[in-house]
Amino acid sequence: xxxxxxxxxxxxxxxxxxxxxxxxxxxxxxxxxxxxxxxxxxxxxxxxxxxxxxxxxxxxxxxxxxxxxxxxxxxxxxxxxxxxxxxxxxxxxxxxxxxxxxxxxxxxxxxxxxxxxxxxxxxxxxxxxxxxxxxxxxxxxxxxxxxxxxxxxxxxxxxxxxxxxxxxxxx
Numbered sequence: 525x526x527x528x529x530x531x532x533x534x535x536x537x538x539x540x541x542x543x544x545x546x547x548x549x550x551x552x553x554x555x556x557x558x559x560x561x562x563x564x565x566x567x568x569x570x571x572x573x574x575x576x577x578x579x580x581x582x583x584x585x586x587x588x589x590x591x592x593x594x595x596x597x598x599x600x601x602x603x604x605x606x607x608x609x610x611x612x613x614x615x616x617x618x619x620x621x622x623x624x625x626x627x628x629x630x631x632x633x634x635x636x637x638x639x640x641x642x643x644x645x646x647x648x649x650x651x652x653x654x655x656x657x658x659x660x661x662x663x664x665x666x667x668x669x670x671x672x673x674x675x676x677x678x679x680x681x682x683x684x685x686x687x688x689x690x691x692x693x694x695x
Contacts (some may be wrong), residue, residue: 580668595651658683
């Protein structure tokens with residue numbers, strides 16, 4: 525950012541929108557940073573950071589009968605994912621848990637992953653709650669949190685260190 529010629533001396537007049545999961549990167553500039561990967565550690569270094577939601581598609585569907593109390597389908601990117609999913613499996617809840625060995629969320633155009641996305645959205649639409657353990661140990665909120673909200677399902681978020689969007693406005 526320091527290499528941008530128009531930034532010199534005008535840092536307070538700029539807003540940057542950061543959609544990444546690079547939680548060890550902070551800028552130490554007086555710009556406003558809107559970050560989907562905002563964590564408490566990032567706020568300590570860049571206090572002018574604002575947590576911002578991951579952009580997701582409108583996933584609303586007409587209500588279907590619920591088949592599951594809770595679901596999770598995705599990559600176990602941290603040990604917390606397995607702990608949360610195993611706990612639900614041991615409970616008396618009706619659950620659909622499917623853990624994959626790889627990440628398929630950003631491969632919407634790849635036919636080899638398309639069936640997983642369809643399966644995930646179908647399962648989510650039939651579930652009351654969606655398990656959303658953190659995606660990184662530092663506390664990044666998964667985009668699945670926002671997908672659940674977009675579909676009108678309740679995300680059950682397991683995380684520490686995170687900064688939710690509008691946290692200063694919403695308790």
